[in-house]
Amino acid sequence: MSRTPQRRAAVVGTGHRAQTFTRALAERPHHRVAALCDPSPARMAFHNRLLADHGEPTATQWEPDRFTEMLAKEDIDEVVVTTVDAEHDRYIVPALEAGCRVVTEKPMTIDADRCARILDTVRDTGNSLTVAFNYRFNPVHENVRALLADGAIGEILSVHFEWLLDVRHGADYFRRWHREKDRSGGLMVHKSGHHFDLVNWWLADEPADVFGYGRLGFYGRAAGERHGLRRDYDRAHGAAPAADDPFALDLAADDTLRALYLDAEPDNGYVRDRNVFDGPVTIEDDMAVLVRYAKGATMTYHLTAYSPWEGYRVMFNGSAGRLELEVEESRWQPPRIRIASNSGALHGDTAAEHAGGARLTLRPLWRPPVDVPLVTAHEAHGGGDPRMLDALFGPVGPTRPAGSGATSGTAAHPRHPHPTATERDGALALAVGLAANRCFETGQPVGVRELVPGLAQVQAR
DSSP, X not given: OOOOOOEEEEEEOOSTTHHHHHHHHHHSTTEEEEEEEOSOHHXXXXXXXXXXXXXXXXXXXXXXXXXXXXXXXXXXXXXXXXXXXXXXXXXXXXXXXXXXXXXXXXXXXXXXXXXXXXXXXXXXXXXOEEEEOGGGGOHHHHHHHXXXXXXXXXXEEEEEEEEEEETTHHHHTTTSGGGSHHHHOOHHHHTHHHHHHHHHHHHTOOEEEEEEEEEOOSSXXXXXXXXXXXXXXXXXXXXXXXXXXXXXXOGGGSHHHIIIIITTHHHHOOOSOBXXXXXXXXXXXXXXXEEEETTSOEEEEEEEEEESSEEEEEEEEETTEEEEEEEEEEXXXXXXXXXXGGGTTTTTSSOOTTOOOEEEEEEETXXXXXXXXXXXXXXXXXXXXXXXXXXXXXXXXXXXXXTXXXXXXXXXXXXXXXXXEEHHHHHXXXXXXXXXXXXXXXXXXXXXXXXXXGXXXXXXX
């Protein structure tokens, strides 16, 4: 009996989020993690232990400067990029040039020049890139997509979208490298890119013009002192003032965080538990944006990174009614002396404490409102992760067909399947965030095509 050959994969960037992909590839018989690439041998060793736990052979470990050599010597077929956001293009471009299939974590990259470099490589090589926008695969979001596409509210005229990060999850962006805009692009790129992609996908439209205001009003040294929240320490580990600080992260209290970050500090000096009320912080924590879309709809969007509760509200106004979605991912957060991975600090990988629910309401003109039945999934990111991984790499086994959640969740709407996001989708989501960042600096509206001219050269697929 012939055996289907395994695709040889490389995981580049072996931090916390990369575990999702390492495990997913290890669980699927037609894929093998053949190589790991990261500046930290300790983090790569952690991922090799994950592979061993799945009965998989050890992957070779490579330094970033030898990435291109690794592709050739390890005969790599597919590359998963989960590095610091500013480094994505460093690996995407040579992997595409080598003919590899490439999947990158969001955001695709962090600025217009890097975006142009990726789009030019796609055009020149004829290869394509997949961006891991897992929120497209959330069953609730698929319900929204199907209702809008079926004309439940007629022509969509406007959208209001509010996203709230609570003081546990939101604070975590200010402990890590994400607090440096030249590494993450800021929350408009790193976090809101998820949301901008959702709206682009929901509307089946492209952003045209952007205007917005943003500020650092809660985190950072100045705001922390102004609000009486600042404690005098640089990083939490070993700092007495952090012992009873609800904003501090105790890396030593969590086995995974200790192995990936505290034990890995000697490798490259990266500190994962910085004081959120100390500098430098170069990103915003409160952002208001107005977007006009090519077909005429407008969106008002607000991201708050210091809320008492976590979740989002999105409302669509149409010529035949209104569609309202409210999701409470965490209704409130109690203060804790130590924040570990089960407290919601790790961005949807585990269910948040005090989680609420989701409510979708259709309000047609001249008729009573209708509560749309929802089957919610409780896996990572509202069921988005397992469904996205099935779509990217195939099902784990015959008991779970591709595109379904792990026992719970709903199948994709038969007439409105959830497509994986391409490099064009990644660029369109990125462009809104980049335009917003430009507005924060200049106070002037920004045209998306002016900011990312390479969009015209990459056609929608």
